[in-house]
Amino acid sequence: MxxxxxxxxxxxxxxxxxxxxxxxxxxxxxxxxxxxxxxxxxxxxxxxxxxPAALVAARSQGGVVSHLSAAQHWGFGVIDPPLRPHVTIPPDRARRRAGLPCTLHWGDVPALDDVTTPTRTVLDCLRILPMREGLAIADSALRRGVDRDELLAAAERLRGPHRRRIQRTVALADGRAESVLESAFRALLIEAGIDGFVPQVAVRSDGFSARLDLGHLGLRLGLEADSFEHHGTRPALVKDCRRQVNLTLLGWRILRFSWEDIMYDGEWVVDAVRRAVGLPSPTNSVLRAA
Structure with a gap:
């Protein structure tokens, strides 16, 4: 009908x-x-x-879309999409047996049209995710317009488990980050205690202009997080080669790492950056071929 x-x-x-x-x-x-x-x-x-599956699941349970599912709803960067919708229901409510399968959470949460607010969504994600995934969501939330001061104030009001960790990640969030891969890379460096790298460093000279995913201005060291989708064509290869040459002529050293490096071989990535910045390596690592 x-x-x-x-x-x-x-x-x-x-x-x-x-x-x-x-x-x-x-x-x-x-x-x-x-x-x-x-x-x-x-x-x-x-x-x-x-x-939308997440909204249907939430309403079938009498709750709201939350956590990673809410992050997807608001367009935040999510490294690992959830296998099931995340739903939050009031603390005094039990799971509905007839409701759709989902990952349930309990709490009194602010929501808009049955989805947790953007600010609450970030904080919820930071509570359950490791730093790499949490920072990616926090960075992209700022990039998409979530107010930084509002997010910091909300984190300061938090109570419960992982409060300090959440507040630290919020303080480190940076809306200049342009991809989840770049955020994950920065999280690796932060957790390893490697300082001085800033997102989206601009390099300009005599008609040449480039932006580095992460740059250390004092050392003129750039770090690039490369995914195949942005570098997998012949024109992209030509552009990348010329860009690399120009950056080298301007005195920049560039280290480029793939999605697989950053996501699955973080120890090697961190060791390579340590060597480049002149920090002692905690292991007797060796150069590794692809």
Missing amino acids: PEVVEIVGRRGGTATFAQLRALVSARAIRTALVGGQIRRVAKGVYALPQA
């Missing part, structure tokens, strides 16, 4: 029986259900077939 589908659509893709019944007949609801225009996702809760 078009009117039923329209009503559910205006609700973001889900609606309760009571919300529908206030506007259409029970017969119209049953007809839409039998015809496949809507589906039952919990007792008294219906959804369009194409409705």
Whole structure:
């Protein structure tokens, strides 16, 4: 029934029986259900077939989209997408057996249209994620317009587990970071105690202009986090070669690391950067071939 589908659509893709019944007949609801225009996702809760999975799961449990699922909703950078939607329900509420599968959390949380607010989303993610993944979300949240002062104040008001770690990560967040890979790289350096690298350092001279993912101005050392999607074509190769030559002529040393290096071989990455900045290596490592 078009009117039923329209009503559910205006609700973001889900609606309760009571919300529908206030506007259409029970017969119209049953007809839409039998015809496949809507589906039952919990007792008294219906959804369009194409409705966002996280929102459907949240409403089937009587909660709100939260944590990594909320981060995806707000367009924040997520390194590892969740296998199941994350949902937060009130502290005194039990899991609904008839609700859809999800990763449940309990708490009183601020929300907009049944999704935790952007600021709360960042803090929730930082509580459950390691620094690499958490910093990627915090960086991208600032990049997408979350107010830094508001985020810092919210972190300061936090109580509960990992409070100090969350506050430290928020303080380190930087909206200049342009990708989750770059944020993950910076997290590696921070955890290793390697200081002095700044996101998106601009290098300009006589018509040449380039930005380095991470740059140490004092050492003229640049670090690049390269993913194949941005460097996997012939024109990209030509551009990269010329850029590398120009940076070298301007006195910059550039170390380039792949997604696989940063995500799966962080110990080697950190050791390479330590050598480049002149810090002692904690291990007797050797140069490694691909």
